[in-house]
Amino acid sequence: VVFHRDWAERLEVVRERATGAVTRAGDLLAADRVVLAAGSLSGRLAGVPEDVLPPVRPVKGQVLRLTVPAAYAPFLSRTVRAVVRGGHLYLVPRENGELVVGATSEELGWDTTVTAGGVYELLRDAHELVPGITELPLTETRAGLRPGSPDNAPLLGPTRLDGLLLATGHHRNGVLLTPVTGDVMAELLTGGELPEAVRPFTPKRFGPVPGALLEQTA
Ligand SMILES: Cc1cc2nc3c(=O)[nH]c(=O)nc-3n(C[C@H](O)[C@H](O)[C@H](O)COP(=O)(O)OP(=O)(O)OC[C@H]3O[C@@H](n4cnc5c(N)ncnc54)[C@H](O)[C@@H]3O)c2cc1C
Structure with missing residues (x-):
C-alpha cells in the first residue's frame, strides 16, 4: 500500500463512475474504487453527485x-x-x-x-x-x-455510484468499531461479498439526501 497523506479536494467521476480523487495540489490519484471515510465531513466532498452524498451530519x-x-x-x-x-x-x-x-x-x-x-x-x-x-x-x-447518519448507525459498503464506497457514520462508536470496519471494508475491496453482519448498514438503505439536511451540512 502506498499512503498519500493529503487532502482530497474532490472526487473524480468519469462516465458515472468514481475513478479517483484530486488532491489539494491538483494531482489525480486514480483508483478502481474509492472509499469515502471523511468523518463528519463525508457529506461535503466536492464532485460527489448530490443524490449519492452520504447523509452524514x-x-x-x-x-x-x-x-x-x-x-x-x-x-x-x-x-x-x-x-x-x-x-x-x-x-x-x-x-x-x-x-x-x-x-x-x-x-x-x-x-x-x-x-x-x-x-x-x-x-x-x-x-x-x-x-x-x-x-x-x-x-x-x-x-x-x-459523524452521525439519519439512524445513527454506520454507513458501510457500496453506494449508488459505481466505484464509490462509504465507511462513515459511526457516530458515538467509531473507535470501538474501527477493527470490524477495517475488516469488512478489506474483505469487500479484495473481492469478497459484503459480509452478512454489515448488510443492515448499507448506504443504500437511505434515499437521496433531503434538501434540509444538505443545507444543515453546507
Ligand atoms: C468527545 C467525543 C468522544 C467520543 N468517544 C468515543 C468513545 O468512547 N468510543 C468510540 O467508539 N467512539 C467515540 N467517539 C466517536 C468517534 O470519535 C468517531 O465515531 C470516530 O472518530 C469516527 O471516525 P472516522 O474515521 O469516521 O472520522 P474522523 O475520526 O472524524 O476522521 C475523519 C478524518 O478524515 C479527514 N478528512 C475529512 N475530509 C477529508 C478530505 N477531503 N481529504 C482528506 N482527509 C479528510 C479528517 O481530517 C479526519 O482526520 C467520540 C467522539 C467525540 C467527539
Whole structure:
C-alpha cells in the first residue's frame, strides 16, 4: 500500500463512475474504487453527485481530562459507564494517571466551542457518581464532531455510484468499531461479498439526501 497523506479536494467521476480523487495540489490519484471515510465531513466532498452524498451530519461532543495526583491513586481502577439524568456518561482512567470524562452529545452543526454549560454538566454528573472528582486538577477540555447518519448507525459498503464506497457514520462508536470496519471494508475491496453482519448498514438503505439536511451540512 502506498499512503498519500493529503487532502482530497474532490472526487473524480468519469462516465458515472468514481475513478479517483484530486488532491489539494491538483494531482489525480486514480483508483478502481474509492472509499469515502471523511468523518463528519463525508457529506461535503466536492464532485460527489448530490443524490449519492452520504447523509452524514456533525454531532458535537465535549470531553474533559482530569489528572489524578499520585497521592490520590488509585482513584478509579476501571471504566465507569452510567446514565445520569437521562444522559450517558463515562469515566475512563488511563494508565498515565489521566481520567477522561465524556461526553456531551449536541446537535449544533459545525460548532466546536467548549462551553461552560458542557463542562458544568459533565462535572455535575461525574460528581454525582464519584464525588471526589471535584478535587482533581482539570487539565483539558475539548470538543469534537462525530459523524452521525439519519439512524445513527454506520454507513458501510457500496453506494449508488459505481466505484464509490462509504465507511462513515459511526457516530458515538467509531473507535470501538474501527477493527470490524477495517475488516469488512478489506474483505469487500479484495473481492469478497459484503459480509452478512454489515448488510443492515448499507448506504443504500437511505434515499437521496433531503434538501434540509444538505443545507444543515453546507
Ligand atoms: C468527545 C467525543 C468522544 C467520543 N468517544 C468515543 C468513545 O468512547 N468510543 C468510540 O467508539 N467512539 C467515540 N467517539 C466517536 C468517534 O470519535 C468517531 O465515531 C470516530 O472518530 C469516527 O471516525 P472516522 O474515521 O469516521 O472520522 P474522523 O475520526 O472524524 O476522521 C475523519 C478524518 O478524515 C479527514 N478528512 C475529512 N475530509 C477529508 C478530505 N477531503 N481529504 C482528506 N482527509 C479528510 C479528517 O481530517 C479526519 O482526520 C467520540 C467522539 C467525540 C467527539
